[in-house]
Amino acid sequence: MKNFSFQPIVKLLSLLPSIGPKSARRIAITLAKEKKITTSFIQQLTLINENVKSCKICNNLSFFQHCEICEDSLRDKNQICVVSDISNLWAIENIGVYEGVFHVLESSNILEENQYIENELKKRITDDHQEFILALNPTIEGQATIHYIKSILKEFHNVTVTSLSLGIPIGSDLDYLDSGTITIALESRKEL
Structure with missing residues (x-):
């Protein structure tokens, strides 16, 4: 050597x-x-x-077929927070105020992944009333993805689509925001 x-x-x-x-x-x-x-x-x-593999339900990282969030019986399965990547899931999860489940998009680039996004999100829809919280980064790609997801979910009458609200500056990444900012944005989300 x-x-x-x-x-x-x-x-x-x-x-x-x-x-x-x-x-x-x-x-x-x-x-x-x-x-x-x-x-x-x-x-x-x-x-x-x-x-480590992807959770079969939400695409989070897991050592098993389903991640611990999806397996948690205390989580609200009718409240699905859609994030662009796993680091954003962890940013929201680490705050400890969100009690629903997640859906991690493989990509926030809808031009490349729109069929995948549509198919995977539609698989998550049940007969119960559900809220899809679109917690995507406030970038051009994130906003385009929000509009795309809203358009594919609007046909389902039992689905409410909301997005994060106050406190998220345009062009920022959720992973770099403090827990207070993300908490306020989650709590003051608005229907789209």
Whole structure:
């Protein structure tokens, strides 16, 4: 191993969100020095790589066919919060005020994924009255997706479509907002 270089691990770490080259180098150095951390890190990454899959109901990450949110009998199954990605689901879930379930879109790009979005959301509709909360990022793509979803759900008379309201600045990402802002937006959502 006389030609060992840290460059491959630094490059890999730099591919992760929010990690630039300097942070990647610091992480690589820490992993090289701290053998216990590195061993635990490898074990956890292997566990994730071999066992994590998408929930068959909502597309959240799970070790089982259905995630713990979908399996929770205390959750309101008739209140479905639609988010563009898993980090947004976690941002809302970590606040602890939302008691419904989720639906994670594979993509908020309706031009590429509209048939998928339509089919997956329609599978979630039951005969009971349901509320679909569209908690998509207030970007151009997010707004276009909101309008698209509203158009496909309007044919169902037992479905109410709402969206997040106050406190979400245009162009922001839910994952970066504080819990108070997301709580206010959830509580003051409006019907579309």
